[in-house]
Amino acid sequence: MLARTSVFSGSICPSVLPFARPSSSASFLPNAKSLAEADPELHEIIVKEEKRQRRGLEMIASENFCSRAVREANGTRLTDKYAEGYPGARYYGGNHFIDESERLCQKRALQAYRLNPEEWGVNVQPLSGSPANLAVYTALLQPHDRIMGLDLPHGGHLTHGYMTAKKRVSATSVFWESMPYHVSAETGRIDYDEMEKLASFFRPKLLICGASAYPREFEFQRFRKAADAVGALLMCDMAHIGGLVAAQEHTSPFDFCDVVTTTTHKTLRGPRSGIIFFRKGVRSVDAKTGKPIMWDLEERINSAVFPGLQGGPHEHTIAGVSTALREAMTPEFKAYAHQIKLNCRRMAEVLMAHGYDLVTGGTDNHLILVDLRSKNIDGARAERVLDRAGITVNKNSVPGDLRPFVPGGLRIGTPALTTRGLNEADFTKVAEFIHRAIVIALEFNKNPEVQKSLQKFYEQLDANMPEELRQLNKEVEEFALSFPMP
Known part of the structure; x- marks a missing residue:
């Protein structure tokens, strides 16, 4: 009969049962496979999402990219x-x-x-x-x-x-x-x-x-x-x-x-x-x-x-x-936060120069709120076209809105792209991308068929995507891939 060491006293005490591995080859330990090996279906979805983030422009004001160190700590x-x-x-x-x-x-x-x-x-x-x-x-x-x-x-x-x-x-x-x-x-x-x-x-x-x-x-x-x-x-x-x-x-x-x-x-x-x-x-x-x-x-x-x-x-x-x-608490983060604001102001200036109405007429922080009602387009339709162009924003209510699910505005933020290293000159180009996408949305919305409902707009956009939108998506992807991910 084998003996086992007591972890409590440090003494050697006889074991009641033999200390031996089961003869069966079965193990109750979780397997040591990678996610790709253990769950290829989920792994494929995650890879697709990572590619979407890398190839697109994430501009939802409440989103950002964690550092490698943060993600490592979160996965321990x-x-x-x-x-x-x-x-x-x-x-x-x-x-x-x-x-x-x-x-x-x-x-x-x-x-x-x-x-x-x-x-x-x-x-x-x-x-x-x-x-x-x-x-x-x-x-x-x-x-x-x-x-x-x-x-x-x-x-x-x-x-x-x-x-x-x-x-x-x-x-x-x-x-x-x-x-x-x-x-x-x-x-x-x-x-x-x-x-x-x-x-x-x-x-x-x-x-x-x-x-x-x-x-x-x-x-x-x-x-x-x-x-x-x-x-x-x-x-x-x-x-x-x-x-x-x-x-x-x-x-x-x-x-x-x-x-x-x-x-x-x-x-x-x-x-x-x-x-x-x-x-x-x-x-x-x-x-x-x-x-x-x-x-x-x-x-x-x-x-x-x-x-x-x-x-x-x-x-x-x-x-x-x-x-x-x-x-x-680092100097690098302070510089980053300052750049968030500079980038947002530049984006606001470019869009206002194109005739867009911004709630409050500008920004002091990390986001802008674009009121599209004067453009005769709603935030939901503009959001979908921007999404197909590879630019992720969210539709948002603006003061006076009465339709929360088809609101009149867009909320656009700069934290995530600033994390990727974009500066004011880059955000000038980003704002131009946004303007081009909204112009495409306006033109596409002239079709009486897509004006019937938001669902019709979505269906027709995917079934008959304008060539201008496909070209814009290619340019956005090429631009996005020129910047690193953390």
Whole structure:
């Protein structure tokens, strides 16, 4: 009979059963084949998507390309570990290295945004931006409390309380009462006077600033003033501008807000995840007793994330976020964020020179919002033609839109292509490609048959693709392939 070493005592103890491999050749270990060998069907799909990204121009404002290091971190064995709870207080054993990794991510999140750990805390477990926002609402609000955010057709996000006259669209409008504020019909910029008046009337418990399709900087001090006037907490959803804020290329919401949420995969250039920052320490001083009144957000927010809304965090993704945050603190990243803005401004200038209407008349950040209504084409048709040309954008509502599924605009961003190394001169050419595609869309849409429905337009475009569009696609592909992928 063979003996085995005890991993607990280090002693040699007799084994009850013989320590020998089974005679069967079968193994319970997962096979060591590559993805191409183990699952050729899925591998083929992934290869096709990689080719599409390399050969095309990715211009969706909420997309980017991770670095090799981020993707490596995101693909490690950390994906195999359950880690319910928080560092030092897990519900599973074997998490001492996981705790190290998550604490490192927390530390880097505070460092990247230049935050004092005595004044700010952070939760890096949300699975993305929407879950992060839901966790904040769950932590800070009671059911049917009031919230205010920018209206979705005016550039806001679904999770900021979006609802229509007939339907409560977002879960946030189902569980809480919401009232939107808007952008000015004349300028396309947030109507801060209206926002303050609505807040004084509606008296929300939580006021939300941030957007998913707003091309200008936010005046955070105006939101702070409105929140203070009604005793509301102020939250910023900086998902789109998180990387710009880290690089100090956008005013920081941390100087004004009580809670800040962000995704990590847009301008921050990390994997798909979310972060919640919250104030901690002394909130104010009691006027009568002189005793400090402390913030109580940390325990409430942490409890809302887990166990309130989530189970085990995705620690492999948290590791990828950690690497992205480290990259965001480098001089190279600051130069990158600055170039994002330069490229976006150049694209805006070229398109406006071609007669396109841009919401707000330009941009301060990483995106533009093109209003196509004056061109007699909608965003859905323009998006499809651009897609067939190899240029990926998304249709988007513009102020005054009444058809969310066939909106009047396009949202176009520069983060992903800036990652590939494009500069202002390159974006001049990109803007010309976009213009040519929209001209093709306008010409194709003159056919009465394709005007009957959006589906007819799609079907006819693929069945009878104009030669000009095929030629444009070839030029776009040749141009895209001249730039490296990270």
